[in-house]
Amino acid sequence: MYNLIMVKDVRVRIAPSPTGFLHIGTARTALFNFLFAQHYKGGFVLRIEDTDLERSEKKYEEDIIEGLQWLGIEWDEFYRQSERLDIYKKYIQKLLDEGKAFWCYHSIEELEAEKQEQMKRKEAPRHICEYKVKSQKSKVKSKEGIIRLAVDENSTRIISFEDLIRGTVEWEQKLVGDLSIAKDENTPLYNLAVVVDDYEMKISHVIRGEDHISNTPKQILIQEALGFNALEYAHMPLILGIDRSKLSKRHGATSLIEFREQGYLPEAMINFMALLGWKPKHETWNIEHEAQKGRQEDVFNLDELVHHFDIHRVHKSGAVFDIKKLNWMNNQYIRGLPSEQFESAVVPFVLREIQPEKVEDDFVEKIKPILIERLEKLSDVKEFEYLFKAPEYDKSLLVWRKSDLNGAKKALELINGKLSLEDLENKDTVKNKLDEIANQEFGGDRGAVYWPLRVALTGKEKSPDPVVITSVLTKEQTLIRINHALKKLNS
RNA sequence: GGCCCUGUCGUCUAGCCUGGUCCAGGACACAGGAUUUUCAUUCCUGCAACACGGGUUCAAAUCCCGUCGGGGCUGCCA
Numbered sequence: 357m358y359n360l361i362m363v364k365d366v367r368v369r370i371a372p373s374p375t376g377f378l379h380i381g382t383a384r385t386a387l388f389n390f391l392f393a394q395h396y397k398g399g400f401v402l403r404i405e406d407t408d409l410e411r412s413e414k415k416y417e418e419d420i421i422e423g424l425q426w427l428g429i430e431w432d433e434f435y436r437q438s439e440r441l442d443i444y445k446k447y448i449q450k451l452l453d454e455g456k457a458f459w460c461y462h463s464i465e466e467l468e469a470e471k472q473e474q475m476k477r478k479e480a481p482r483h484i485c486e487y488k489v490k491s492q493k494s495k496v497k498s499k500e501g502i503i504r505l506a507v508d509e510n511s512t513r514i515i516s517f518e519d520l521i522r523g524t525v526e527w528e529q530k531l532v533g534d535l536s537i538a539k540d541e542n543t544p545l546y547n548l549a550v551v552v553d554d555y556e557m558k559i560s561h562v563i564r565g566e567d568h569i570s571n572t573p574k575q576i577l578i579q580e581a582l583g584f585n586a587l588e589y590a591h592m593p594l595i596l597g598i599d600r601s602k603l604s605k606r607h608g609a610t611s612l613i614e615f616r617e618q619g620y621l622p623e624a625m626i627n628f629m630a631l632l633g634w635k636p637k638h639e640t641w642n643i644e645h646e647a648q649k650g651r652q653e654d655v656f657n658l659d660e661l662v663h664h665f666d667i668h669r670v671h672k673s674g675a676v677f678d679i680k681k682l683n684w685m686n687n688q689y690i691r692g693l694p695s696e697q698f699e700s701a702v703v704p705f706v707l708r709e710i711q712p713e714k715v716e717d718d719f720v721e722k723i724k725p726i727l728i729e730r731l732e733k734l735s736d737v738k739e740f741e742y743l744f745k746a747p748e749y750d751k752s753l754l755v756w757r758k759s760d761l762n763g764a765k766k767a768l769e770l771i772n773g774k775l776s777l778e779d780l781e782n783k784d785t786v787k788n789k790l791d792e793i794a795n796q797e798f799g800g801d802r803g804a805v806y807w808p809l810r811v812a813l814t815g816k817e818k819s820p821d822p823v824v825i826t827s828v829l830t831k832e833q834t835l836i837r838i839n840h841a842l843k844k845l846n847s
Numbered sequence: 848g849g850c851c852c853u854g855u856c857g858u859c860u861a862g863c864c865u866g867g868u869c870c871a872g873g874a875c876a877c878a879g880g881a882u883u884u885u886c887a888u889u890c891c892u893g894c895a896a897c898a899c900g901g902g903u904u905c906a907a908a909u910c911c912c913g914u915c916g917g918g919g920c921u922g923c924c925a
Contacts, residue, residue, distance in 0.1 A: 373925045408924055464923070471921085480849045481921060502923045522852070531850060536923055546925050569851060570920045591852080593918095598858090600917060628859095631874095635860055654859085654874055671853095671860085674918065678858045681875045729888045756884085794884090806884035818886035 366398025367560045370424075370431075371550065373405040374416035377611035378423035380677070381565060381595045381603060384629040388592060389563045390429045391630070391665040401557055402431035406438045407549050423612040427622045428658065435557070437549050444544035447552050447582060448503060448537065452494070456581045457537060459494075459501045460485045482533025484509045495540070503538040505578060515573040520561070520590035521670045527573040535574050547571060551578040554587060561588040563667070566674075567602070590667050593633045596674040603677055619705055619734025621693075624686040627656055632675040636664035655688055683732035691728045695721055702727065705734040712744035722828050726820045743828065746837060747815025751844040756807035763798075764808040765845040770797060771809055772838050780831040787823045812841035 370386040372378070393400040402424070406412035417436075424431070437444075451457035462470075462485065471481040488506045495501055513529040537548035544552070550571075554562065569591050579586065597607030609615060615625060631654060656664070693701060699720045706715055723743055731737065741747070754764040770793045779785045790805050798804040810822040813834065819825065826834045 371925085375925070405925060411924070460923090462923095467923085475848050475921095478848055482849095500923095504923095519852095525851075527851075539923060543923095545923075550925090565919095566852065567919055568925090571925090573851095593853085596918080602919075631859065633859090637861090652874085673853050675860090676858060678875070681859065684875055726887090730886080790884090801884090803884045810885065816886085820886075821884080823884095 365560050366393060366396040367401065367558050368393050368398065368563055369401035369403050369554070369557065369559050371403045371405050371553075371564075372420050373408065373411075374413055374420060375408065375411040376416055377613060378420045379603075380610050380612055380615070380629070382420075383423060383427065383429075383612045383625075384595060384632060385563065385565055385592060386424055386429050387427070387626060387629050388634075388665075388667075388670070391662055392561065392563060392667055394662040395665045398560070399432045400430075401433045401435065401559070403434075403553060403557070404436045404438075405546070405549065406436060407544055407546065409438070412438070419611075419613060423616075426616055427612070427626055433557070435553070437544075437553065440549075440553070441542060441544070443556060444538070444549055444552055445542055448541050448544060448548065451505065451537070451581060452503065452541070455506070457503050457505050458485075458488050458534075459496070460487050460504045460534065460536075461496070461499045461501045462487075463500070480531045482509075482531060483535075485534040488534055501540075502536055503540065504534040505537050505581060507532050507534050507577060509533065515576055517572060517576060517586070517589055519569075520563075520588060520667050521593075522591060522672055525569065525572070525591075527570075529573070529577070532574060532577060535577070537578065547574050547578060551575050551582065551584065555579070555582070555584045559587060561590060561667075563590045563592065566591045566594050590670070593671050594674045595632055596676045598676060600674065600676065607677070608679070617735075619701075619731075619736070620682065620686050621689045621701065621734075623657065624682070624689040626658055626661070627654075627689070628682045628685045630656065630661050632677070633671040634665075634669055636661075637666070637669065652688055654685070687728075687732050690731050690734070693728075695724065698724055698728075702734055702737060705737050706744065709735060709738035710741050710744050715744070719828075726824065726828070730820075742814040742816065742819075743825075746833075746840065747813075749811060749815035751841075751847075753815070753817060754808045754811045754841055754845065756801075756804045758801060759804050759807075761845060763804055765842065766797070767793065767805045767808045768812060768838055768842050768845070771805065772835070772842065775835075775838075777831045777835070780826055780834055783823055783827045786826050790823065808841065809838070812837050 368389040370382070370389050372382050390400055392398075402421075404417055404420070406417070448457070460483075462483070467483055470483060474481045483504070485504060488504070507529065509530050511529040514526050515529050516524055516526040519525050535547065536545050538544045553559075572589055572591075576586065595603045597603045603610055609618070612625070616622075636656070690698070699717055702720060703715055706712065723740070726743075727737065727740065730739075751761075754768070755761055756763060756767075771790065774789050774793060775786065779789060790809070791802065794800060794802040794805045806822055810819055810825075811817065813819075813822055813825045813829065829837075
């Protein structure tokens, strides 16, 4: 099943219809097309399939474009099917003139009845149209109709194509029926528009979701009727929800922009999506990873993905979308962000989630070590509000589990008395003084000292080391918070 | 119902084409432990799969057949 892929001829496309926000599945298909094109140094086309005027919306098209750009998936050419109606018209007319297509006047009710009948007889539902015999080239004006491709329902032919991922796929022609190709001479339907565009745009490989397998024999028939050459196909496994059905809204976030809003990095999304149904050959990546100590093994950047990509290694079966792995992956990329990029990535989320009065760049730099260990996604910064604003909490929280209110008060008073502004400039000094208090006054129970301080500074029972917090807050702010806690205890 | 695709740990996967090196490897998740003032990090350990049944073979996760399971499509949507 190894097809020789001719390098210079590779041209692929991603063809979303703007009837919804960019779906993660579409984004992955776009990515695989992009990787394939880049790997073979071929062309990549973005084609908006908006022939369904009823359902297509500009905002969805904008979302798709924005999403792909965010991921860094760049296209060489851009088309919109609604602007190419003249082209389709030409081919529809040709088919009609040659008697390969015809007008069908069956009502939707009649079609439905035919289908029910066939299902009752345990046959494959398809429309076998009697208007085909008369082969009318132009429409009878008084009737409502549609244009269909004439397909011989008595043919014994097996339509087959070589799928780069699945091998030979076969389909009996007689199961196809007289398929619809256009609503009228000016209004193409999906299958016709795809075939014409793939031909006109010189597409070499059609890489799309598995849900299009059943469209492929139809498109092959249209190609043949039009005299076009066959294309190469690769049908990718679907992305599945936790119940193993096609990933959809009921499984949670599915639109790419939602992930951006939650603070997933595009590099992480790319890496994660690439590994859904594909993985580089073991020996190949293992050698490179060995050379970079400490590097996580599933982490690949775009260039590496392009370099290693091999369509033949794509899986046949669907892959479940595992948000936990994505979270881990995203954290890996957050850690890898250089300071400047970390700042520009996090600050918008700080502003949105916490709304502090201001955020200094050097402050973000200071808290970076605290954050990168704890953020799965950037919106998680909301848990660190106390870094930007004085915390609110109940005074009972100040009490260490082995102590009581007086113990908390005593600890904070000692801290307040012992820590000078000058001391606060040095982390080690702070730590030494705290330990001193613990040893001298609390029999070495450091929790008795650290706990009340932690709560005074953060208002939380779980937080980074309070010593680290003092090194991050201004000296003044640290003392204000300690005194505020004391005031609470005294009230 | 019909047709098509598909089946390795909970999940993503390596291995399968070219049978032995696989009592099946890695990652995520999960569990336990170490460090520790809490959380996180880090480190260590553990748990856990070739869907099932036949066949071919000295030998099968790997080849063949069947069964069962899962998914997709079945539009005058794309």
